[in-house]
Amino acid sequence: MPGTCDNASHHGIRETTDMTLRLGLLGLTMLFSLAGHAQNLEKGKEINATCAGCHGEFGQGGSRGEYPRLAGLGAKYLESQLKAFRxxxxxxxxxxxYTQERELPDEDIRDxxxxxxxxxxPTKWPVFKDSDDALTRLTMTERVMIIPRVPGNLANGEALYQKQCVTCHGKTGLGRGMFPMLAGQYTSYLKRQMEKYVKGERPHDEEGIGGLLNKLKExxxxxxxAYITTLQEQQ
Ligand code: HEC
Ligand code: HEC
Structure with a gap:
């Protein structure tokens, strides 16, 4: 009949339109969040220009461990340390x-x-191609992170590490979450941190663990x- 309205089919159409709209919005939101993510890394790279003066352009650290390596450390751990410095x-x-809220808000810390x-x-020296120019070669070399071995009783180091450190810092020293990677970090930096923990200048997780380091002989x-410097090759 003309003029009567078939509610059921109208509703049907409205629902389909709603659904299409919603799916469309969902797609858009996903696109935006993907773009947002890429942007954050881009922004992180920009912020890193400030850090590069000390920690190097690729976060490789420098001055033989006066400035620690940052590249490849867990994001959660990096965030926690930046907040601890602040x-x-x-x-x-x-x-x-550099870590004050004005200089480095939480969002920038995340990025x-x-x-x-x-x-x-990379942990191996690059193999150059004839076509690589001097600058390319230099850049490739600068990124290489090989921690030289240091003297020590490896069997004792391994036994202690695998018994007392492995639960948090991992079998191959890669760490996870809030537990930092130790393998691939400058030895002089790690040593300085262990000394700080022992002196109580830096908290090593819960109190009990500071105690763990305090019980170790020099x-x-x-x-x-010495054992940690061998871990890089085992990864
Ligand atoms: C003026 C030099 C300097 C600048 C600039 C600098 N840092 Fe550092 N950073 C250091 C030094 C020195 C240490 C080691 C301190 C210690 O021995 O405890 C360090 C340590 C760190 C650590 C701890 C690493 C670990 O393994 O626990 C993090 C994380 C860090 N810096 C991140 C950054 C970031 C991100 C920036 C840029 C926003 C930055 N730093 C800028 C000098 C600098
Ligand atoms: C129960 C977990 C746990 C155990 C076990 C543990 N650690 Fe840690 N370690 C941590 C945490 C957490 C941190 C980071 C502390 C902070 O936030 O400053 C850390 C940090 C470190 C650092 C500083 C790394 C850096 O990048 O600044 C060194 C060095 C270290 N530990 C050595 C050891 C050694 C050696 C052992 C074994 C004798 C050990 N840890 C056992 C949890 C642990």
Whole structure:
């Protein structure tokens, strides 16, 4: 009949339109969040320009461990340390001004941490092609992260590490989540941190674990460090 309205089919159409709209919006949201993610890494790279002066362009660290390697450390761990520097629960005089809310808001901490975590540093010397120019060669070499072996009793280091450190720092020293990677980090930096933990200048997780390091003899620490330098090859 003309003029009567078939409610059922109208509803049907409206529902389909709603559905299409909703799916369309969902698609758009997904696209935006993907683009947002890419942008964050891009922004992280920009922020890293400030850090590069000390930690190197690729987060490779420098001055033989005065500046630690940051590339490939877990994002969660990097974030926690940046916040600890800001709050001065971990004292870092050179970095303190860079971590203030005004300089490095939480969002920037997330971006720069994500960016640094995404950088992979090769652990083998590159094989150059004849066509690689001097700059390419230099850049490829700069990224290479080979930690030289240090002397120590490897058997004792391995036994101690595998018994006391492995649950948090991992079998091959890669760490996870809030537990930092130790393999591939400068030995002098790790040693300095262990000394800080022992002196109580930096908290090593819960109190009990600081105690763990306090129980080690000085030779034991050296042996563990020596063992850690062998882990890179086992990964
Ligand atoms: C003026 C030099 C300097 C600048 C610039 C700098 N840092 Fe550092 N950073 C250091 C030093 C020195 C240490 C080691 C401190 C120590 O021995 O405890 C360090 C340590 C760190 C650590 C701890 C690493 C670990 O394994 O626990 C993180 C994370 C870090 N810096 C991130 C950054 C980021 C991100 C930026 C840029 C926003 C930055 N730093 C800028 C000097 C600097
Ligand atoms: C229960 C977990 C746990 C165990 C076991 C543990 N650690 Fe850690 N370790 C941590 C955490 C968490 C941190 C980061 C602390 C912070 O936030 O400052 C850390 C940090 C470190 C650092 C500093 C790394 C850096 O990049 O600054 C060194 C060095 C270290 N541990 C050595 C050891 C050694 C050696 C052992 C074994 C004797 C050990 N840890 C056992 C949890 C652990």
């Amino acid at each position: 709050a001065r629960t971990r004292v870092n005089i050179p970095m303190y001004p 720069v941490a994500a960016y640094l975590a995404s950088i992979e540093l 030779e034991d620490m050296q042996d563990i460090l």
